[in-house]
Amino acid sequence: MQTALAAVGLPPALATIPQCRTPSSPVAEAKGGFRRTVPAEDEIFADGDRAGTFYKVVSGVVRTCKLLSDGRRQIDAFHLPGDIFGLEAGAEHRVNAEAVTEARLEVYRREPRALAGDDGTLAREIVASMLKGLERAQDHMMLLGRKSARERIATFLITFSRRTACTGTAMELPMSRTDMADHLGLTVESVSRAVTQLEREGLIALPPNRRMVVLRDKAALARSPSDFGSRLVL
Amino acid sequence: MQTALAAVGLPPALATIPQCRTPSSPVAEAKGGFRRTVPAEDEIFADGDRAGTFYKVVSGVVRTCKLLSDGRRQIDAFHLPGDIFGLEAGAEHRVNAEAVTEARLEVYRREPRALAGDDGTLAREIVASMLKGLERAQDHMMLLGRKSARERIATFLITFSRRTACTGTAMELPMSRTDMADHLGLTVESVSRAVTQLEREGLIALPPNRRMVVLRDKAALARSPSDFGSRLVL
DNA sequence: CGATTCCTTGAGTCCGTTCAAAGCCCGTGG
DNA sequence: CCACGGGCTTTGAACGGACTCAAGGAATCG
Known part of the structure; x- marks a missing residue:
């Protein structure tokens, strides 16, 4: 414990x-x-x-x-x-x-x-959750303050796939484009355009069902403009 | 305790x-x-x-x-x-x-x-600090994702004056314009222009010493586009 | 008092927005 | 089973706010 x-x-x-x-x-x-x-x-x-x-x-x-x-x-x-x-x-x-x-x-x-x-399990979870939340918030502020629309979508897709522990390449996005827009600081139209652009570039595929995405090149998506620091991959 | x-x-x-x-x-x-x-x-x-x-x-x-x-x-x-x-x-x-x-x-x-x-004082401080940090991060994400340059400056000035418990109208900004820009998701030039604009509007005054600001109308600065929720002031 | 650095201002560009319309799924009902 | 309707998504065209590039001004420091 x-x-x-x-x-x-x-x-x-x-x-x-x-x-x-x-x-x-x-x-x-x-x-x-x-x-x-x-x-x-x-x-x-x-x-x-x-x-x-x-x-x-x-x-x-x-x-x-x-x-x-x-x-x-x-x-x-x-x-x-x-x-x-x-x-x-x-x-x-x-x-x-x-x-x-x-x-x-x-x-x-x-x-x-x-x-x-309680045996302390929940307490630990709470603290871990607060710290994790702060960490995500920091990453997200970088996204909102400094990234382009294309980068925001790429980062979002990768981050979400990691959080859902999505193993394969296909992933379901439970939220609407509007939700994505309001999360990423964009308009629905910009989200749609950026998603389409990533598809044209071959980094993702868009099945008929618009709540699905196929991450065809996670590495490329992740390496848009890399973070410095800890997990710096050169 | x-x-x-x-x-x-x-x-x-x-x-x-x-x-x-x-x-x-x-x-x-x-x-x-x-x-x-x-x-x-x-x-x-x-x-x-x-x-x-x-x-x-x-x-x-x-x-x-x-x-x-x-x-x-x-x-x-x-x-x-x-x-x-x-x-x-x-x-x-x-x-x-x-x-x-x-x-x-x-x-x-x-x-x-x-x-x-330790008597627990620090522990309490730590938890309070994490929650406070998360709260500030949420407010800041709203700023970064949805506010205009002018609104970002206004919000920043008000927030900073509250945090420094600045009682009067004059306030010292310890950071450079570049720091403000990198905090607010803008360029230095945009920060400068927005600050100048607020001055022209009479909401603030800018003494020769550029690290100083006089908040001439805190109410107006705060009421740019108000938040909903708890402290909703109609 | 000169030099450096920071801040401001100007002009033109670009990315994302706005406004508008068309396309596509999907559920509903005939 | 297919036509219809409605919502979500995509696409297009024009606009606009913030950015970029570039210079000029002001304050601080040696």
């Missing part, structure tokens, strides 16, 4: 965190329910809601986003199975969360009581 | 974290040193370095950034006194950290030993 926490670089004692009940049954329970199933496109919580709970994705895909008063939208992240979202520093949520596909969620209460039970 | 942690919405038991020594003396110590002073523009750590330590800003300003192989740079955050930076999910740093101004830092070892001593 200690080693696990140490692995994410934080004190082993963190493992004592509990306070959030460990789910027991795989299906929804009476009292409040530890699980929740949300239909595609339904809201999970809204910006401004009291942040009394947070969630872990069991299956499906969730998006968290912010809106400006004039309707502009920024999807800050897509959450895949295993990901934790909805944790806030303050008392209220600061993003909207919606199901992209039908999603099964594990719900955790944020309140201080109910410490008992 | 428990209440403090609960305030950030995480289990009180987190407070038991320690593992990172609490600094004792306000000046540099022999063994490894708990404090470190870095001259302006000097590197603190680089992308790819082993992430054996993390830091808290005592005074001065620090920037963390990523680079692409072709030189494009994205500053993901400026860290002000009290902020914690350099915590990583993995074994290596994934950003570069440099001092913007001369900076005094508190250095914490990440290793699992040395649990003793």
